[in-house]
Amino acid sequence: MTKSIKHILIVDDHAVVRGGLRQFLADTDDLEIVAEAETGSDALALIPGSDWDLVLLDMSLPDLNGLEVLRRIKRMRPNLPVLIFSMFSEAEFAIPALDAGASGYLNKDSPPYQILTAIRTVVDGARYVSPSLAEQLLSGVTSNSPKAPHETLSRREMEVLLLLSKGIMLTRIGDSIHVSVKTVSTYRARILQKLGVQSNAELTRYVLEHKLG
Structure with a gap:
């Protein structure tokens, strides 16, 4: 049974994205965004103050690089799940993000059902990889093909x-x-x-x- 989530922090410098996700998750029975941060610094200041269940983190922030914010979060709260929610290509950034401690990587173009699946998977303690990235990894697309x-x-x-x-x-x-x-x-x-x-x-x-x- 999926646990009830009361403390989700979203870190994104676009108000439209934050508002859209807040409204989207408000329609669920178990997911709720209770705090927002526009910058990496604001997010890092909020991390120690509450018992967060999940951080939704954009890679592109106005002050700090998303990967650096991720690393600092994991130093402060090693067990806190962080789901990257970004427009950056997952082919380029998903593996580095997972290596840096992210619990999953989700593109902002993902359909609603996939967003819900990713959030619930990560909060339940598992890692989330999108179907497209999983297919790329399984097919070994980087093995013998010439590099771009x-x-x-x-x-x-x-x-x-x-x-x-x-x-x-x-x-x-x-x-x-x-x-x-x-x-x-x-x-x-x-x-x-x-x-x-x-x-x-x-x-x-x-x-x-x-x-x-």
């Missing part, structure tokens, strides 16, 4: 690529991932070289064409 240029990027380079594609300035990216502007510039140069492009506009086009973010 973006698949040669490191995890940190991929994070920087997605932030650059959103038009975020180098200083803000540095603050978000806790490195200097010079280091961000180095990452950018490597990304341009690996992808074979020469400008941020081309980076953005690449991200859109490959549906990375």
Whole structure:
């Protein structure tokens, strides 16, 4: 029997997403969002204050990288389930998120029944992987097929690529991932070289064409 959930924290900088999920879960008998946070810092301040049953965490936040927020949450509350709820490509970010301690990874485009399944699965103590990602993992799509240029990027380079594609300035990216502007510039140069492009506009086009973010 699914346990009654009273303490769900949603961390997302889009009010429409937070409001939509709150309304959606209000129609269930066992799920309720009782607190919201727009930034990673706000979320981290809320974690110690209540006995949360679940954190729904976006990967793209205005102050901190979602993976960094996840790591800090798990340091504070190792047993607290965190379900990533993001527009970022699960093919690129699901495994890193699971490795960092997430209990599951869910794309925001998922149908309502899948959202409910993911939340209930994670709260019951199991890990959730979407059917599409499970199929990719089982089919071994990464085994012998040639790598696309973006698949040669490191995890940190991929994070920087997605932030650059959103038009975020180098200083803000540095603050978000806790490195200097010079280091961000180095990452950018490597990304341009690996992808074979020469400008941020081309980076953005690449991200859109490959549906990375």
